[in-house]
Amino acid sequence: MAVTVSPERDTVATPIQRALKEGFYAGAISLGLFVLFIGLKTGQNMSNELVVTTRWGLLAAVVIATAVGRFLYVAYGQPFMASQKITNVATGLLPASVASRFFQLPWFVAAVVVALLLFVFNSSLAGWVGAEPAGYLQFLRALAIIYVLACVIYYFRAFIHANFTRLGITALVLYPILVVAVLSLNAWSITGGLQGSLKWVDNFGIQILIYVMLAWGLNIVVGLAGLLDLGYVAFYALGAYAYALLATQYGLSFWILLPAAGAMAALWGVLLGFPVLRLRGDYLAIVTLAFGEIIRLVLINWREVTNGSAGISGIPKVSFFGLMSFNVSDPNYIAKVLGIAQSGAYYKIFLYYLILGLCLLTAFVTIRLRRLPVGRAWEALREDEIACRSLGINTTTTKLTAFATGAMFGGFAGSFFAARQGFVSPESFVFLESAIILAIVVLGGMGSLVGIAVAAMVMIGGTEALRELDFLKEIFGPDFTPELYRMLLFGMAMVIVMLWKPRGFVGSREPTAFLKERRAVSGSFTKEGHG
Amino acid sequence: MNANSIQKANPGMNDAILQVQHLSMKFGGLVAIGDLSFAAKRGEITALIGPNGAGKTTVFNCITGFYKPSEGMITLNRNDGSSFLLERLPNHEIPARAKVARTFQNIRLFSGMTLLENLLVAQHNKLMKASGYTILGLFGFSGYRKASAESIELARHWLEKADLIDRADDPAGDLPYGAQRRLEIARAMCTGPELLCLDEPAAGLNPKESAALNELLIDIKNTSGASILLIEHDMSVVMQISDHVVVLEYGRKISDGSPQSVRTDPRVIAAYLGVDDEEVETVLTEVGDEDVIEQLDIGPDAAHGPGTSSSYLAGPVSDTVGHSEGERVTVSKGASKAAQVDAKANLPRKPSERATAKSTGKASTAKPRGGRK
Structure with missing residues (x-):
């Protein structure tokens, strides 16, 4: 091989030298950052005095970990990735890429075997090896399952990519059935399976789908029309309280109140829209933020109607279109009508399909609206408002319809939330909720329904999954509660995703009409809107 | 109406599609336009020229409703005989009702939307009506589908005229500069205007693109029945295609007439030609x-x-x-x-x-x- 002379050889240090330097800098920066965060801890002693405890060991561990991590990345990680790129380009022979080397059949088989063995002998593990190693084995099992799933996704990535929507909807429809089936097999009784499915259907399924619906609703305002709305939770609250109050006071059915709550939220969307539509960008964001807070404060302080911070409880359950009820005491209780065993899981499964239906309705309406002139006008508004006005588009009504439509879906989701919880209080509608919904929209890729659904699954499902990581207590001690760290992980995940995909999971945009072929528009051309 | 009474007073001016009378626009103490009067004749290309900062774009912004003039009257006489006082119409109603379309000096396309979508957005009002203000369209009524197909045909027509049909499904932001200018004109034409206002359509074009633009404008004038009012610095465009030239300097009209007469006007030579x-x-x-x-x-x-x-x-x-x-x-x-x-x-x-x-x-x-x- 010919010797290539690099003109930069004199000026550029070798990777090891550079890595040493960068590792040192990284250690110094982390020392500066963490010396007060981690190095010192303040607390109170018995006589209420402030005590400072030092944690130099922990600080040293963090700083050394940072420095070593940076050293390894610069010394070995970067050259490795660069050489991968060069061999890919130079040979064109498709060398074993990192991913295909990582996902290999023998390892896949091994992971399946390990996961199965550990799953089958789960209950007897603690007896064989003791409590602590059993925790590590559970961790290993989780890793094996993740590896197997990643392998499957990697090898079928083309198929998954091509049929993502269909696969996704099928998976969502089958999800409760699969959960009940798997858990019934595991517990060897259907009642046990139903009981065990409560957590999976309610905490994961329904919770995620509520956020999917909210994010899809906000997507109309933020993703399509480009109006930054930081107070979206206000419409969610309006829908929830509309259902809670009208159902408890007047005993109206959910099926009447669902559209009523949506209409109520839409009306407030228009009322909010009128004064703020003159504002753009940051100013609009601040006013909508204030609107969200005003609604929450009204809910807290208007005690005669909303019962203040105590909230409204005893909100009636949704009935199965009036035919069957989910209240055990009712004569038409579902188990009595169908002659099956009593279980709370029926209601949860019903609610799951209800919110799935509402989500699909939202998606259907959004897709339809995008192809109608009003949807195109929303996107045009995001791209350039002045050009819109020069084409005779009434920007005021266009913005108002975006606000109203987004608010309406927020209201639907709110009334569903009230029916599911049976209790609403202003605590459920804090600014953090708005921020999470907006983060889901941004993370998913503004305007993309699929990307937003994936983002909701990652963010909400991820934080819920942290509650399941009990084995971490084996590592970090019994006081360790992983769910306390969810906001930290949440933030870290967002930073990583935004660095890796600045336009969100799905950055491109599907055109709404085409002459010859539908080609996705790259995210570098679309604008975010200026409010 | 007010506009009608003006017409009676000046029956000879009826062939003017646009009459600007005593137009003034002041920004604080700065007078961008002072007492400007001119008329653009129906079916003609009228050029508005002048040195930088003469107030040409301000005149456009007054005509298209982006500014409300401090004084004066802008009358638009549509082909069907109705008249509109543009300074009284809200911004978005000027294209919708008075049928005045415009382009911008710094191109304003919907860069993240495809060429076809850009032209469909321009047909918004027509399609809104056809979709029953969204409600009928949402339920998939056939009336909207027909209107939608027609609007795509109109878009195809203008894409062909602007020589952009091959790139119909590309994002507008991906086009080269000259093509973006043509697309903006095609988009304005999709609103079905009777007066097309072009703000420096030839700016930044090479001579070949400029010649293609001239052809497009002449074609618009001859086939679509739209009158054109344009601001231009490129004298080759102005002198070749315009029927009538109005020269501004410091917000005042200094010359008004045929390209030939303007070209030899000593005031224009002194003011405009640097x-x-x-x-x-x-x-x-x-x-x-x-x-x-x-x-x-x-x-x-x-x-x-x-x-x-x-x-x-x-x-x-x-x-x-x-x-x-x-x-x-x-x-x-x-x-x-x-x-x-x-x-x-x-x-x-x-x-x-x-x-x-x-x-x-x-x-x-x-x-x-x-x-x-």
């Missing part, structure tokens, strides 16, 4: 007498307010308009070249003013000619 301060004097020395040159030198001192003949000598707009705060803003003496030419032309007709000017000048700043470089 004559330096020094050269103005040379030009004037060549064409005028010593008196004129002396006039130029001895204009009223800005600090002492304009003299009686100041309107002929200093900037015609700014020094005659009072600020709200009572102060006066003046354009530096000799800034308006056209005014200097005017001064020469007007002097023989107005000896009294000439005398006043002379005496003021003598009293204040008279300076021997030889002192000039």
Whole structure:
């Protein structure tokens, strides 16, 4: 091989030298950052005095970990990735890429075997090896399952990519059935399976789908029309309280109140829209933020109607279109009508399909609206408002319809939330909720329904999954509660995703009409809107 | 209506699609347009030209409703006989009802949408009606599907005219500059305008693209029945395609007529075609007498307010308009070249003013000619 002379050889240090330097800098920066965060801890002693405890060991561990991590990345990680790129380009022979080397059949088989063995002998593990190693084995099992799933996704990535929507909807429809089936097999009784499915259907399924619906609703305002709305939770609250109050006071059915709550939220969307539509960008964001807070404060302080911070409880359950009820005491209780065993899981499964239906309705309406002139006008508004006005588009009504439509879906989701919880209080509608919904929209890729659904699954499902990581207590001690760290992980995940995909999971945009072929528009051309 | 009464008063002006009368636009103390009147004839290409900062785009913004003029009246007479006072219509109703479409100096396309979508957005109002203001369209009524297919046909028609049909499914932001200009014109035409206002359509185009643009504009004029009002710096475009030229300088009209007459107007030559301060004097020395040159030198001192003949000598707009705060803003003496030419032309007709000017000048700043470089 010919010797290539690099003109930069004199000026550029070798990777090891550079890595040493960068590792040192990284250690110094982390020392500066963490010396007060981690190095010192303040607390109170018995006589209420402030005590400072030092944690130099922990600080040293963090700083050394940072420095070593940076050293390894610069010394070995970067050259490795660069050489991968060069061999890919130079040979064109498709060398074993990192991913295909990582996902290999023998390892896949091994992971399946390990996961199965550990799953089958789960209950007897603690007896064989003791409590602590059993925790590590559970961790290993989780890793094996993740590896197997990643392998499957990697090898079928083309198929998954091509049929993502269909696969996704099928998976969502089958999800409760699969959960009940798997858990019934595991517990060897259907009642046990139903009981065990409560957590999976309610905490994961329904919770995620509520956020999917909210994010899809906000997507109309933020993703399509480009109006930054930081107070979206206000419409969610309006829908929830509309259902809670009208159902408890007047005993109206959910099926009447669902559209009523949506209409109520839409009306407030228009009322909010009128004064703020003159504002753009940051100013609009601040006013909508204030609107969200005003609604929450009204809910807290208007005690005669909303019962203040105590909230409204005893909100009636949704009935199965009036035919069957989910209240055990009712004569038409579902188990009595169908002659099956009593279980709370029926209601949860019903609610799951209800919110799935509402989500699909939202998606259907959004897709339809995008192809109608009003949807195109929303996107045009995001791209350039002045050009819109020069084409005779009434920007005021266009913005108002975006606000109203987004608010309406927020209201639907709110009334569903009230029916599911049976209790609403202003605590459920804090600014953090708005921020999470907006983060889901941004993370998913503004305007993309699929990307937003994936983002909701990652963010909400991820934080819920942290509650399941009990084995971490084996590592970090019994006081360790992983769910306390969810906001930290949440933030870290967002930073990583935004660095890796600045336009969100799905950055491109599907055109709404085409002459010859539908080609996705790259995210570098679309604008975010200026409010 | 008000507009109709104007028509009765000036029946001869009925062939004018756009009449601008006594239009003024002030931004605080700055007068961007002062008492401008002109008319654009139906079926013609009218060009609005002038040096940078002459107020051309401000005139456009007044016509298309982006600015509300301080004074004056802008009347648009549609082909069906109805008239609109554009300064009274809300911004978005000017394209929708008065059928005036415009393009922008700095291109404003929906860059993240495809070419086809850009042209469909332009047909918004028509499609809104067809979709029953979204409600019927949402449920998939056939009326909307038909209208939608028609709108795609119209878009295809204009894409072909603008020679962009091959790129119909590409994002607009991906187009080269010249194609973006053509797309913006095609988008404006999709609104079905009767008056098309183009703000520097040839800016930044190479000669080949510029020639293609000329063809497109002539074609629009001949086949679509739209009249065109355009702002342009590229004289090859203006002289080749326009039927009528209006020249602005410092917000005032300094010339109005056929391209030929404008081209030979000494005021236009002085104002528009880039004559330096020094050269103005040379030009004037060549064409005028010593008196004129002396006039130029001895204009009223800005600090002492304009003299009686100041309107002929200093900037015609700014020094005659009072600020709200009572102060006066003046354009530096000799800034308006056209005014200097005017001064020469007007002097023989107005000896009294000439005398006043002379005496003021003598009293204040008279300076021997030889002192000039």
